[in-house]
Amino acid sequence: MQTSTIQIENVHRRFPDGTVALEGVNLSVQPGEFVSLVGPSGCGKSTLLRILAGLDTATSGVARLNGRSPSDPQARQEMAFVFQEPTLMPWKSVLNNVALPLELRGVGVRERQDRARQSLELVGLSGREGAYPRELSGGMKMRVSIARALVTKPQVMLMDEPFGALDEMTRQRLNDELLGIQQQTGATVVFVTHNMFEAVYLSRRIVVMTPHPGRVAAVLEVPEAYPRDGSFRASELYGRLVYQVLQILEGRPALPAERLPAYSPVASVPA
Numbered sequence: 001m002q003t004s005t006i007q008i009e010n011v012h013r014r015f016p017d018g019t020v021a022l023e024g025v026n027l028s029v030q031p032g033e034f035v036s037l038v039g040p041s042g043c044g045k046s047t048l049l050r051i052l053a054g055l056d057t058a059t060s061g062v063a064r065l066n067g068r069s070p071s072d073p074q075a076r077q078e079m080a081f082v083f084q085e086p087t088l089m090p091w092k093s094v095l096n097n098v099a100l101p102l103e104l105r106g107v108g109v110r111e112r113q114d115r116a117r118q119s120l121e122l123v124g125l126s127g128r129e130g131a132y133p134r135e136l137s138g139g140m141k142m143r144v145s146i147a148r149a150l151v152t153k154p155q156v157m158l159m160d161e162p163f164g165a166l167d168e169m170t171r172q173r174l175n176d177e178l179l180g181i182q183q184q185t186g187a188t189v190v191f192v193t194h195n196m197f198e199a200v201y202l203s204r205r206i207v208v209m210t211p212h213p214g215r216v217a218a219v220l221e222v223p224e225a226y227p228r229d230g231s232f233r234a235s236e237l238y239g240r241l242v243y244q245v246l247q248i249l250e251g252r253p254a255l256p257a258e259r260l261p262a263y264s265p266v267a268s269v270p271a
């Protein structure tokens with residue numbers, strides 16, 4: 001039986017000031033799956049991602065990555081985190097920024113630079129190895145940040161609003177590149193975004209969260225095969241799914257059955 005890469009069972013996170021960031025969250029993510037967490041500010045998306053990354057701990061409940069606690073050193077080796085800010089070292093070249101996680105793991109200079117070059121090729125930045133972060137556009141910096149995450153060949157990529165600061169055209173281009181990389185590497189991706197268009201375009205499943213307390217309101221399936229391209233954005237399915245996410249976020253009833261396509265997009269609504 002194939003086990004889930006990520007297992008979250010009845011996770012609660014209450015901060016010392018009494019804020020309940022997460023209440024009773026359940027989610028399992030299969031190997032190679034692309035799952036987005038969508039919802040308004042404060043619904044607990046980042047908190048959930050941080051718990052998965054071992055950067056925060058649940059007050060109660062269980063989070064597992066390949067059956068291990070996210071703080072387990074082996075689990076940490078198997079994942080990479082991409083933040084909204086590219087957080088590059090300004091004094092290091094693009095190549096050395098990308099090689100940094102390998103340097104921290106004690107990999108020799110020749111091997112880490114070779115692997116950093118391969119990673120830069122994946123994000124379309126071959127030829128820019130010698131550049132410094134100040135010479136790059138916002139989109140290029142984010143590509144470097146993704147290349148740095150890929151350099152350790154992680155099974156799981158945890159991405160927190162990575163394209164939130166980019167213009168719409170750059171965001172769409174990077175969405176396509178990310179999907180290409182994900183198909184090529186087979187990585188499992190958990191992707192946080194405020195943007196429901198992006199979530200529908202990228203995901204196999206969308207976890208819609210609502211705040212106060214942070215809960216999973218619904219999980220939508222996106223029944224569109226990969227690889228996807230821009231024509232998906234012009235489809236009826238895409239428009240209806242975006243609308244469905246909005247309805248759930250606004251606390252309105254889901255679309256009536258006669259206004260939905262033949263499939264049933266609400267895969268599950270937790271009790």
Ligand SMILES: Nc1ncnc2c1ncn2[C@@H]1O[C@H](COP(=O)(O)OP(=O)(O)OP(=O)(O)O)[C@@H](O)[C@H]1O
Pocket residue numbers: 015016017019020021039040041042043044045046047048194214
């Ligand atoms: N260290 C903390 N102490 C107290 N409250 C916190 C802490 N971190 C987060 N919170 C609160 O927990 C709730 C969830 O925060 P979180 O950052 O996970 O939400 P989010 O959905 O990622 O929001 P955004 O989209 O704005 O990043 C919010 O009410 C936030 O203010």
